[in-house]
Amino acid sequence: MEYKTIAFDVMGSDKGIPPALEAACQVLNEFNDLKIIFVGNQEEIKKYLKKLKYDNDRVEFFNTTEIINMTDSILDFRRKKDSSMTKAIELVNEDKANAVVTGGATAPYIAACHFIIKEIQGVDRPAFMPVIPTIVSNKVTLLLDVGANLECTPKDLKTFAIMAGEYSKLINKIEKPLIGLLNVGEEKSKGLELHRETYKLLEDSERINFFGNIEPRYVTSGFVDVVVTDGYTGNIALKAAEGMAKNLLNEIKSSVTKNLFRKLAALRLRKAFKEVAAKFDYKNHAGALLIGLNKIAFKSHGSSDKRSFYATLKMTYNAIVNNVVIRLKEALLNE
Amino acid sequence: MEYKTIAFDVMGSDKGIPPALEAACQVLNEFNDLKIIFVGNQEEIKKYLKKLKYDNDRVEFFNTTEIINMTDSILDFRRKKDSSMTKAIELVNEDKANAVVTGGATAPYIAACHFIIKEIQGVDRPAFMPVIPTIVSNKVTLLLDVGANLECTPKDLKTFAIMAGEYSKLINKIEKPLIGLLNVGEEKSKGLELHRETYKLLEDSERINFFGNIEPRYVTSGFVDVVVTDGYTGNIALKAAEGMAKNLLNEIKSSVTKNLFRKLAALRLRKAFKEVAAKFDYKNHAGALLIGLNKIAFKSHGSSDKRSFYATLKMTYNAIVNNVVIRLKEALLNE
Known part of the structure; x- marks a missing residue:
């Protein structure tokens, strides 16, 4: 089975790690070809995950030591090289995941995606x-x-x-x-x-x-x-x-x-x-796609609760299944 | 007694003449130093006014034969020289009234006020x-x-x-x-x-x-x-x-x-x-002032009913009483 893999930055949103993890487990249980890489403080994540039910085989961890905060400026993703947001974006850029999701700060996210993932050819x-x-x-x-x-x-x-x-x-x-x-x-x-x-x-x-x-x-x-x-x-x-x-x-x-x-x-x-x-x-439509990039990058509201993260992760899964980036490239070529 | 006089273009709004006249009579009955000049089709106006109670001495008429419609373009106030809107603006410009009110088309009104009344010195x-x-x-x-x-x-x-x-x-x-x-x-x-x-x-x-x-x-x-x-x-x-x-x-x-x-x-x-x-x-705040002109010019919503026109006329009366234009000029000079 070919897995759809989401690199999920679970740090940096207003309500902390728990709602992100709860939503992730719910989506994992719903789609059995979905894999999630939890990017962030491994210790905290694992501690909280113990309370939740999920398929162990479809979960990975990527430990990071820094967090991009809502008050950080747009280029802080460069200064904070080991931030969960930057690493999650790098994972998808290196094809270790099919999409990235965060509930972190919007402006640094857009900047980091622009500089790391870059735009589809023809998209300025x-x-x-x-x-x-x-x-x-x-x-x-x-x-x-x-x-x-x-x-x-x-x-x-x-x-x-x-x-x-x-x-x-x-x-x-x-x-x-x-x-x-x-x-x-x-x-x-x-x-x-x-x-x-x-x-x-x-x-x-x-x-x-x-x-x-x-x-x-x-x-x-x-x-x-x-x-x-x-x-x-x-x-x-x-x-x-x-x-x-x-x-x-x-x-x-x-x-x-x-x-x-x-x-x-x-x-x-x-x-x-x-x-x-x-x-x-x-909350039913909490995810916004950063459209025009070479990879799938979704942003969930900074104040996302479980339901918001759930909706965003589901939208992300859907985008992977539908090969959104490839289809956008084709559409742009045909114009 | 020094009267405060409003030149009221009662044509050109979506709901016709009646709500404009009803509102006018209500305001006239409230303020005994208020005069209203009804600008528009005299025959129609007088016919409907018969049904209403108001102080005859504080009402004047200015007959016009044309109407600026919602679909007219911004410079049609020049083409339709005998329109109720243009005439009402001219009345205030010639100091025959202290303020103008209309429920007619916004863009031609702004253009006509700009060209006829002109801006306070220092206001671009x-x-x-x-x-x-x-x-x-x-x-x-x-x-x-x-x-x-x-x-x-x-x-x-x-x-x-x-x-x-x-x-x-x-x-x-x-x-x-x-x-x-x-x-x-x-x-x-x-x-x-x-x-x-x-x-x-x-x-x-x-x-x-x-x-x-x-x-x-x-x-x-x-x-x-x-x-x-x-x-x-x-x-x-x-x-x-x-x-x-x-x-x-x-x-x-x-x-x-x-x-x-x-x-x-x-x-x-x-x-x-x-x-x-x-x-x-x-509707309680239906009137918008076109601020920065040499005279007081209010616009009521195009879909104004009696209550909307009433609110606008009251705001206009208030603006006259408070010498708004003179005070704005002073404020701009003091900056």
Whole structure:
């Protein structure tokens, strides 16, 4: 049996090692051709693993002595040569693993992947691509870039469109993914020079099923399968939407539990609230692919719990099974 | 008695003339030193006004034959010389009114105000400034620019900060308004060149109580009184947040009314939901000032109902009473 191997940096995320290991064991038990290399403090990892059930034969360890923290700067992966993040990336770069996963600091991760793994030929920069839940049941939208590169060219955005479109086909099983360009208005003439030039490129490409411009208010409406944008704009839009959702849900929670009478009524709606929460729950879509690299590199939220890591590891396994990098390369060659 | 006079373009908004007139009569009945000039199709306006109660002596009419539609392009105010929007702006420019209000198309309105009224000396461009509700009770945040100018300079953003700070003092009664710079991260080094240069300018100004960078997720958290940004970024952030709020609230509504059992429980929480809705309700803050012009020009949402127009007219009256333009000029001179 050919194993799919994930190099898993279990250090550096906010909630410590336990949720990472628990998630890993759950995924290992689900897929019997999956191998995981736990990268980090071997002693701590082994100590906690004793409490968990998993197939011993499909687990390896790679001991490291350093950790990249959330406060480290982007080039600290070079200074901290024995960090779990750097080593996990090196393992996949040396083909000792098929993919790397971390819950550690985003900016150093992107920098380290860029310098160690490097981009697919023809890709000038990778993009950070989270999966956005939408109000349409079982439909998600891929949004990229959300911050790997603040400034992008029209050509970059076209490359993002091709790669994310291919990913959407492969992983989300969308036959002809519809691609939107994030912009302040719908008309072709709207936005900055970047948008007008990108619009032309996307419109002219026979390969791309172009929806046109899409306003940020419709990203969660499920109109399109992929939304392309520069990392600055994507980051602004994502954080604005996340902040609103969080503030609004907190307000609702505090309002419906304000007194006993309301609490009792709210209890009866528990299932209703859960349904909405499940639809918008980013934990089910916690993994963001750093797309455009020569290897598969996933990032799980820094505040990942077991469920988030589980979702990310599953997405990573799926990406390996579907030969994502090879398929992206083919798609880019055919354009 | 010295009257405060509003030139009110009652044409061109989505819901027609009635809500505009109803709101106007309500505000007229509230403030006995307020005069309103109804600009638009006189016949239609008078016909509907017959149904309403108001002080006849404080109402004037200015008949116009054209309407600027939502689909008109930004310079159509020149082509449609007898449009209600253009005429209402001219009335205030000729000092026949103290302020102009419209629910019509935004882009032509901004263009017409810019060309007819012109900016305060020292202001290179006006900014479109909506009032954003926050989760802190009775606290709002002014966000500017959200689209009058897609691209801005650091000097523009500093001017926005001074003007909005002064407005916040005058109208929101904040003694020392805290000003944030919208950015993808909190650290001084984050963002684009625009942010780094603006950061320095705001930090160095003795007049500005600078909070530092603020991420879009915290705009509705009530941390600051004013958030400055370029029109492109402000528009993206605003639309992303609005879209998320709308989709989330719709989902909750449809989930809690899915069956009779849930409907009954939801009825008991009606007040709780209303409290949240009231807090986030843009209709209570429907008016956006086009700040930086030589006159007071407010824009109400294109889909304004009576309540939205009422809120906008009240904000406009308040701005006249507080001599907003004169105070902004003084503030800019003192910098």
